[in-house]
Amino acid sequence: MNHRPPGIPHALLSWALGKGVVAQAILGDLREDFALFALQRGIRRARFWYWREAVPLSITSTFKRAFNAVRPGRRANTLDKTMANPFSTQGIARDVRHALRAMRREPGFFGMAMLIVGLGVGAGTAVFSVMSPLMLRALPFHDPDHLVWIANSGDPSNGMSAVTSRTSNLRDFRDLSQSFDGLTGYNAFFEQGGYNLVGSGQPERLVGAGVAQDFLQVLGVQPFLGRNFVDEEGVWGGTPAIILTHGFWTRRFGARPDVVGTSINLNDEATEVVGVLPPSFDFASVFAPSTRVDFLLPWSIGDETDRQGNTTSMIGRLKPGVSAENAQAELDIIIQGLAEADPERWGLGAAVSPLHDKIAGSYRSAMFLLAAAAGTVMLIVIGGAVIGAGIAFGATRLVAGSNSLSIPLLRTVSIDGVALLFTLGLAVVAGLLIGIVPALQVTEGGGSGAINDSSRGSSTGKRSTKLREGLVVTEVAMACVLLVFGGLFLKSFQNVLDVELGFQPTEAVGWTVNTNRPFETLGEANTFFHQLIANVEAVPGVESAGLIDALPLGRNRTWGSISAPGFVYEEDEAQSAFPHMVDHRYLSVMQIPLVSGRHFTANDTQDTDDVVILNESAAKGVFQGQEPIGKTATIIGRDWQVVGVVADVRHQSLEQTSGWEMYFPFSQIWAFQTLDMVVRSRLPLETLVPGVAAALRATDPAMPTGEYQALTEIVDRSVSPRRFMLVLLGAFGGTALLLAALGIYGVLSYSVTQRIPEIGIRMALGESGPSVLRRVVGRTLALSGIGVALGAVGSFVGTRLIGSLLYGVNPSDPVTFLVMAAILLTVSALAGYIPARRASRVDPTAAFRTA
Numbered sequence: 001m002n003h004r005p006p007g008i009p010h011a012l013l014s015w016a017l018g019k020g021v022v023a024q025a026i027l028g029d030l031r032e033d034f035a036l037f038a039l040q041r042g043i044r045r046a047r048f049w050y051w052r053e054a055v056p057l058s059i060t061s062t063f064k065r066a067f068n069a070v071r072p073g074r075r076a077n078t079l080d081k082t083m084a085n086p087f088s089t090q091g092i093a094r095d096v097r098h099a100l101r102a103m104r105r106e107p108g109f110f111g112m113a114m115l116i117v118g119l120g121v122g123a124g125t126a127v128f129s130v131m132s133p134l135m136l137r138a139l140p141f142h143d144p145d146h147l148v149w150i151a152n153s154g155d156p157s158n159g160m161s162a163v164t165s166r167t168s169n170l171r172d173f174r175d176l177s178q179s180f181d182g183l184t185g186y187n188a189f190f191e192q193g194g195y196n197l198v199g200s201g202q203p204e205r206l207v208g209a210g211v212a213q214d215f216l217q218v219l220g221v222q223p224f225l226g227r228n229f230v231d232e233e234g235v236w237g238g239t240p241a242i243i244l245t246h247g248f249w250t251r252r253f254g255a256r257p258d259v260v261g262t263s264i265n266l267n268d269e270a271t272e273v274v275g276v277l278p279p280s281f282d283f284a285s286v287f288a289p290s291t292r293v294d295f296l297l298p299w300s301i302g303d304e305t306d307r308q309g310n311t312t313s314m315i316g317r318l319k320p321g322v323s324a325e326n327a328q329a330e331l332d333i334i335i336q337g338l339a340e341a342d343p344e345r346w347g348l349g350a351a352v353s354p355l356h357d358k359i360a361g362s363y364r365s366a367m368f369l370l371a372a373a374a375g376t377v378m379l380i381v382i383g384g385a386v387i388g389a390g391i392a393f394g395a396t397r398l399v400a401g402s403n404s405l406s407i408p409l410l411r412t413v414s415i416d417g418v419a420l421l422f423t424l425g426l427a428v429v430a431g432l433l434i435g436i437v438p439a440l441q442v443t444e445g446g447g448s449g450a451i452n453d454s455s456r457g458s459s460t461g462k463r464s465t466k467l468r469e470g471l472v473v474t475e476v477a478m479a480c481v482l483l484v485f486g487g488l489f490l491k492s493f494q495n496v497l498d499v500e501l502g503f504q505p506t507e508a509v510g511w512t513v514n515t516n517r518p519f520e521t522l523g524e525a526n527t528f529f530h531q532l533i534a535n536v537e538a539v540p541g542v543e544s545a546g547l548i549d550a551l552p553l554g555r556n557r558t559w560g561s562i563s564a565p566g567f568v569y570e571e572d573e574a575q576s577a578f579p580h581m582v583d584h585r586y587l588s589v590m591q592i593p594l595v596s597g598r599h600f601t602a603n604d605t606q607d608t609d610d611v612v613i614l615n616e617s618a619a620k621g622v623f624q625g626q627e628p629i630g631k632t633a634t635i636i637g638r639d640w641q642v643v644g645v646v647a648d649v650r651h652q653s654l655e656q657t658s659g660w661e662m663y664f665p666f667s668q669i670w671a672f673q674t675l676d677m678v679v680r681s682r683l684p685l686e687t688l689v690p691g692v693a694a695a696l697r698a699t700d701p702a703m704p705t706g707e708y709q710a711l712t713e714i715v716d717r718s719v720s721p722r723r724f725m726l727v728l729l730g731a732f733g734g735t736a737l738l739l740a741a742l743g744i745y746g747v748l749s750y751s752v753t754q755r756i757p758e759i760g761i762r763m764a765l766g767e768s769g770p771s772v773l774r775r776v777v778g779r780t781l782a783l784s785g786i787g788v789a790l791g792a793v794g795s796f797v798g799t800r801l802i803g804s805l806l807y808g809v810n811p812s813d814p815v816t817f818l819v820m821a822a823i824l825l826t827v828s829a830l831a832g833y834i835p836a837r838r839a840s841r842v843d844p845t846a847a848f849r850t851a
Helices: 007-017 023-040 043-070 077-084 090-107 107-136 169-177 215-219 246-253 282-289 324-341 357-377 385-400 417-454 460-496 520-536 616-622 683-699 711-718 720-754 758-766 769-801 813-838 844-850
Strands: 147-151 180-187 195-198 202-204 208-211 243-244 263-266 269-276 295-298 312-317 349-352 508-513 540-549 578-581 595-598 611-613 632-635 638-646 662-667 675-681 708-710
Touching: 007 023, 043 246, 090 282, 107 208, 147 324, 169 180, 169 312, 169 324, 169 662, 180 215, 208 282, 215 312, 215 711, 243 246, 246 720, 295 385, 312 324, 324 349, 349 357, 349 662, 385 769, 460 769, 460 813, 508 683, 508 711, 520 540, 520 675, 520 683, 611 632, 616 638, 616 708, 675 683, 683 708, 711 720, 758 769, 769 813
Parallel strands: 208 295, 243 269, 578 662, 611 638
Antiparallel strands: 147 312, 147 349, 180 208, 180 312, 195 202, 195 263, 243 295, 263 269, 508 675, 508 708, 540 578, 540 675, 595 638, 611 662, 632 638
């Protein structure tokens, strides 16, 4: 059988070796070995072997030719003689000694160059590794291209309740649709609940995500151990059962297989562990970034859950041959029919999109921007592979382990082999190109090329100079683009940080408070939580404490529209509002400004009139600019007296306005599962925590006390994607700027060395040193100016694509463009000043002797 080597590596090696007897002998030997390997081990292994052998030989041979071509003082035919034995020990040793001598002469320069290149390779690999699971790799499900996200048709800015669905929608879509192989969902508000694990070590608060019984089947996820949920577990009030996440199983139970089938105590109820999820599927990383999920539990989609309103996030698996557009058209028809059959039905809506778009869509522009920035820097660097690999490993470990970055699939990030090979390959290709260009120039001119290049007026020298200066201009242009992008993101980030939060996060800590106590009445619950706050406020150093059902910049929900008797609203004026259940201390503890009226007091109880406090936006919208204090607002079918108005709070994100907010005293309405406690204290966190934890245990010995975080950390997490972008763009921009400066210095330094005789003649004829200095620096600024101009044009075009990523900044902000241009020109002038100063001090007599 005639086995031929793979075409690409064979052609690459043929080109690298060139013509000649030795080259043909090497190719022939490899061809024979390939044929023998194919017969013995198979064609696929033989092809892999040939790639592994041919590519290193090609790189070695190419570098050999390039080094020999540009080595000064050799005769014209040296390259041909060397290629007669390109892999000789003597030749390789000679090249290594030559490189080591160069490194010893300029250790600082080589060290800096390797560090810069390492940063480029490392940062590039890190960015592509972070980007890979989110944008490049398939989701960790079976046949993920057939999975779609089915959101409700509300406005996402109105909170999760506007885009989640009632469980009756899920049931009806299952029964009436023909487009899906399966429809499932999960509790979108699972974070509002909590589960206390007791009876095995210290009490621990766990987070469980409720999922429909067929959730894992629709996704195509098989349990790592155990089984899926069964019918009697998937109904309201069914048999308690959970499936552990792989991470929690490893952390809490030491990855013991015998845990499956046993029962654990969750909220004083025996709950069977029926399975363990595979390590490839981290529910929180995919569906709730920056949160934690310890287990899955059954989520009933019956009528009992439906009465809770829009609570379900829905996912579907399309049948083969059915597109998202086809499914959307069918659901539109189904919804229309359901609405006609029951005109009073609310919450109907469906917007179908690929599941991958839902998870990664909002990050696509940012990730591609970072990839472009990394690629731009990689185009400027040529080596530092070992340093780069180390930096990439450390960076990806840091990013993947961070809880302060809210990016989907972040926990699955690791060094991506393809990304590392890509960046290293790009560096090698860049090195080859840089080595080949001068080699080709020398071979074109024969042995006299090096001499001609240094002679005055030679066309070869002019071409070399233009090439070097062209590279400098390109470096400056690329650096300009990255600096402009970085400057815009810096200004945007600063604008986000400068927004008025509406509360004071410094010197405040948030604790998750979850108790298993079965309260019979709301009065019992109020008594318990009042005692808890009293115990905490008695801790030395605690200034005040208060309770809320959900801290700002965390989970949120909306209730139906709020209105006021006697007011007429246009259709677009009626809005849903964000409810907050608080105690009478919370608003003061958070230092949310009181605009008018009063705060809640301990006297606002079930036995008094229902009262509510609105934020400024809600008060203005509901009462259409009239004074709201003392008036009545109708909310969830009850009348509430408005007793106060407080400032707006950025509770969804720093970039979003607050919307309409309503604060209710939880002493009058029980509409919460888990509470968050805010403790204000000037004590360091490590000093505060033991005292507060002891106070919580004194109130309820079974209450977990380890769920706490400073409010400043919550604010930081909300801006983590912007900070991530800013840090990386800043690193890329700084690296590009430094590389451009080194490029300018190198070109001018070489140019000055080559033109010493000419400069000496000029100075002998009367040109002064300052004149030479101005002329060389002027050339520097001219090259930099061209690069800045080109970079400004590229930046202007590129910023059109990132407008959605900026906050409060015009993409063509003139101040940013001018400042970045000034920085580039200043750095360029400084880089050119050193060789210019050396040129201005040339001794004409010495210059004549070197001519």
